[in-house]
Amino acid sequence: MVKKQFKLESTGSLMDRAFLTLQESFTVEQAVQHVRNNVENKTNIHYLYVTDADGMLKGVMSLRELLSASGELPLSAVMKTNVKSLPTDLDQEKAAKIFQKCDFVSMPVVNEFRQIVGVVHVEDILDVMEQEATEDFHKMAPVSSLEVSLKDAKVTTLYRKRIVWLVVLVFMNVFSGAGIAHFEDIIEANIALVFFLPLLVDSGGNAGSQASTLVIRAMAVGQVRMTDWLKMFTKEISVSILLGVTMAAAVAGVGMFRGGPEIALVVALTMVAVVIVGSLIGMSLPFIFRKLNLDPATASAPLITSIADIVGVLIYFSIASTLLSL
Numbered sequence: 001m002v003k004k005q006f007k008l009e010s011t012g013s014l015m016d017r018a019f020l021t022l023q024e025s026f027t028v029e030q031a032v033q034h035v036r037n038n039v040e041n042k043t044n045i046h047y048l049y050v051t052d053a054d055g056m057l058k059g060v061m062s063l064r065e066l067l068s069a070s071g072e073l074p075l076s077a078v079m080k081t082n083v084k085s086l087p088t089d090l091d092q093e094k095a096a097k098i099f100q101k102c103d104f105v106s107m108p109v110v111n112e113f114r115q116i117v118g119v120v121h122v123e124d125i126l127d128v129m130e131q132e133a134t135e136d137f138h139k140m141a142p143v144s145s146l147e148v149s150l151k152d153a154k155v156t157t158l159y160r161k162r163i164v165w166l167v168v169l170v171f172m173n174v175f176s177g178a179g180i181a182h183f184e185d186i187i188e189a190n191i192a193l194v195f196f197l198p199l200l201v202d203s204g205g206n207a208g209s210q211a212s213t214l215v216i217r218a219m220a221v222g223q224v225r226m227t228d229w230l231k232m233f234t235k236e237i238s239v240s241i242l243l244g245v246t247m248a249a250a251v252a253g254v255g256m257f258r259g260g261p262e263i264a265l266v267v268a269l270t271m272v273a274v275v276i277v278g279s280l281i282g283m284s285l286p287f288i289f290r291k292l293n294l295d296p297a298t299a300s301a302p303l304i305t306s307i308a309d310i311v312g313v314l315i316y317f318s319i320a321s322t323l324l325s326l
Contacts, residue, residue, distance in 0.1 A: 011095050012088035014128065015109045015118030018042045021051045022075060024058050029071035035063075044121050046105040050079045055115040057083055057108060085110045086120060092128045097222055099125045165302070172306040176201070176313050183317035186324060192259035193320055196251070196267050201312035203247060204274030205305035208282030211236060212304050215286045216296050229287045236283040237276070244275035266323050270316045277315065278308040 006012025020038060022031045031048070039045060048066060050059035059079030069078045085108045086095055099107065099122060109118040153161075180187070180197075187193055215232065218224035224232065248268040255264030282304045286296035 006088055009092045010088065011086045011090045011092060011109050011120055012118070014092050014095070014124055015088075015120050016044065016124070017118050018044075019049065019108075019116070019119040020045055021049045021055075021116060024050050024052055024075055024079075026075050027071065028066060028069045028073045028075065028078060031066055031075055032071070035066070044106065044119075044123075046121075047108075047119075049083075049108055049116050050075050051116060054113075057085060057110055057114055057116045059083060060108070083108065085114075085116075087112075088117060092125075093132050095120060096125050096128050096132065169302055169306050173309065175310045179310065179313040179317065183321060186317060186321045190259070190263065190320065190324055192263050193266070193317070195258055196255065196263075196270075197313070197316065199251065200267065200270050200274055200316050201309045202305075203271060204278030204312040205308040206278075207240065207243060207275045208278035208304040208308045209301040211240075211279045211282035212286055212301065213282075215283050219286060219290065219296050226287060226290060229284075232283055232287075233280070236279050240276040240279035241272070243279070244272035247275060248272045262324060266316075266320045269323075270312075270319050273315045273319070274308070274312040277311055278304070281307055281311070 018041075020035060020042060022034060026034065035048065045063065047060050047062055049057060050061070052058055059075070059081045060083045061075070061079045065078055084098075084102060084104070086098065088109055088111055095107075099120075104122070106119050106121050108116045109120055111117050215224060248271040251271055252264045252268040255267035285304065285307075289296045289298055
């Protein structure tokens with residue numbers, strides 16, 4: 001019999017085909033004898049699955065439950081009929097989340113006719129969780145996923161995995177340069193503004209990176225869903241205002257020392273604005289990526305930082321141009 005091919009990273013491709021089933025017509029004594037006759041070449045037999053004559057899953061029991069029951073009882077009196085199962089085409093990451101919620105050692109995999117075709121074990125799910133976490137870390141770098149270990153990867157492979165995003169980010173940062181060039185007159189008239197430029201734009205990027213990391217992780221473990229966007233948005237506004245005001249107070253003194261009260265006011269207002277905007281961008285991008293059916297982890301720190309840099313430059317020199325021209 002030819003085995004059906006399942007799509008990669010699905011429960012069908014992950015499952016173990018070595019499992020034990022029992023006919024629902026068996027008594028406990030018949031089931032015990034059946035297990036003895038068929039268990040020799042099978043490993044990880046944590047549960048026994050009860051099926052009808054067509055192989056449809058009807059119930060489940062542990063070995064302990066079977067061995068502790070009276071031999072004359074029918075299996076229907078011992079088995080649990082509320083069986084949680086996984087479809088063959090379920091994404092392995094979603095299967096891992098189900099295992100986390102249910103706390104099972106193994107779970108059966110069924111086809112469209114609810115016939116049991118395999119079993120997924122928790123040790124396989126641990127491997128999946130490690131693999132998915134590694135992929136998320138690579139995307140947050142951002143780096144394309146490696147098929148081999150970092151130690152064994154060739155130089156050309158590492159180059160190909162990293163170059164695309166770096167080039168994209170380079171061209172994104174061109175917009176920052178264009179923004180600075182647009183305000184060169186105000187910069188020439190107030191050279192002290194240059195001193196605070198890296199400090200301010202980096203603060204917006206750092207705040208955005210913090211917000212995006214928190215949201216991405218919360219999404220990954222199921223704490224935050226798409227329907228939570230408005231709640232997260234309003235909460236992030238409050239948090240970012242507090243952060244921005246605190247950081248503005250910290251740099252206002254430096255602004256006073258370097259350029260006087262006008263520069264201090266520009267720096268303080270900019271700090272509040274860039275932290276708020278950067279935080280909201282960092283919080284929102286994972287939701288936008290999820291809405292577009294993209295991995296939220298792609299909304300990585302370098303991407304957030306590049307966007308926040310562009311916005312930060314525009315905010316900084318717009319505020320400076322407005323206040324210093326009065």
